[in-house]
Amino acid sequence: MNDVARIAGVSRGSVSNYINGRKTRPDTQSKIEKAIKSLNYVPNATARALKTSRSNYVIFIIPTVNTPFFSELSYHVQLELKKFGYKMILCNSNSEPKEELEYIQMANTQKVAGIITMSYADIADLVSPDIPLVSIEKKVSDNFPIIISDNYQGGRLAAQKLQKGGAKQLLFVSKSPVKDISSVRQQGFVDYCLEHHLTYDTFLTRDIPNFIDDFKDFILENKIDHAFKYDGVFSDSDEYANAFWHLLLQYDISVPGDVQIIGFDAARTYQRQPTFLSAIRQPIEQISSEAVNRLLLQLPHPEQHSQKNSITVLPITFQQGVTTKTKKQ
């Protein structure tokens, strides 16, 4: 606090007022904010909790816990929060708006330090204005920061990698209807194909839980002996890409010899091991640290929206697994 006061050229009392959410003059406030940024200063959670009667718990609302992406993300969000003395409470909404609203109510009454959400419900109006909130992947309103991967470039990069591995007949597989971030990934893939005169088709399963049967039918229809019509497959999801891969193996189609496959997320099923699937990797560690940073930046004055209304787009990378070739063969 002394450092902030010194750099800002204001009194220690003004910094204390600012940090604890008491009224400060606009020019003083601006000086303090600049000083805080220059120092990368983050208020200590426990000290704050003592002074402001807020707890040091941050709620992380996810739509499901049972996919590697959300699991790995939860793991890293917790690690990031821990660095600053905050603890994570994981709330799984099962994609039900009603559940999400109940967690928001809990956040309001329990005076949590903040909320990070991947909510699909329209929750923005229900969050108490003094609770910091950050959204990952989905815009909840104009008033909250959002952190998102560069899904469009992810689609482009997948097409490029398949091309570099020598694939000539590309295929995009997903589930119908393709919407939200999935459609952005698809668009990136399609644009790259069109720009580079690559032939591509699209196969979408029906919107049913057991989409495996649709994949099976599609593979059988497009297979003659051990040869498959397509030699490069991209999916907007690791789940579909993995399922497609294992089905091709069952029909004795060689991967990556005859067909290369790229998924999306490259999330680790087990913390210790990268996946065997080649995939576009969402920057899970960076998403986590950005989300936590954006949350903590709101702490002094969540109601002033100074750090709100921002969109942070993070770069994706390609993770080489065993389902793509490293070069044309």
Added chain:
Amino acid sequence: MNDVARIAGVSRGSVSNYINGRKTRPDTQSKIEKAIKSLNYVPNATARALKTSRSNYVIFIIPTVNTPFFSELSYHVQLELKKFGYKMILCNSNSEPKEELEYIQMANTQKVAGIITMSYADIADLVSPDIPLVSIEKKVSDNFPIIISDNYQGGRLAAQKLQKGGAKQLLFVSKSPVKDISSVRQQGFVDYCLEHHLTYDTFLTRDIPNFIDDFKDFILENKIDHAFKYDGVFSDSDEYANAFWHLLLQYDISVPGDVQIIGFDAARTYQRQPTFLSAIRQPIEQISSEAVNRLLLQLPHPEQHSQKNSITVLPITFQQGVTTKTKKQ
């Protein structure tokens, strides 16, 4: 409440006293408990919360969120709790005793309805005596119920299935040191092999995060051209079994043609799809419902230990994937 009073042959007031934790005569209490069990009656969470000032949140402490087993279990525990009006708060301890103790402290101060734990810390003495607790997989003390799968039978069943598929040279793979429930699974496997005169070896990787390299070396040492020394592999973990499978494929060894593989857990990586790996399936839905039932049974009188000190062992099953044969070929 009227039904309970009628069946128990006591007044409605006595039932109310019992449910809200007030003193009741031992014989009255015993009658009420029998009536409650016969009715499968569980107190409504919200009604209880209003009367007892306890919240309707149950804390579920897990050592990591980033494995399919814990993810799928969390999913089902939440579903079970929801049936009775309780909400789950998922606390990931990252296997650190200190983290677990902090969550227990939170549970004590926030007056949660109960705790379900897969804790590895010695937490028993720290839980407030009026908070119901159930442990999954690990005994935390003599005072709390524990729910566990039949790990020994799981090991036996794996050996039996490999034998039925025609395997003659069996292999157990795991990570050194093999301990706790893993060693029980191993013992079941070994006992079955000895009783049925099956040849088996054991390979344990070093205790390092990247055990894949050890698997690779082992496979290369035991492979001549496309033939592998073993034709039946069992692991106490889906993770190792999956890794072994994919490495064999990379070295052009046919699965299940030449080598059959069985893992343990058969946990779903994605909620919608069973795994492709053949594996001993832990009864995740049943573990969840038993854990929640045991917790709710403690609600009226957690301090009286009447439902405590129990061990519930649940039966395992075999899940046929694509890595084992259905019969000798």
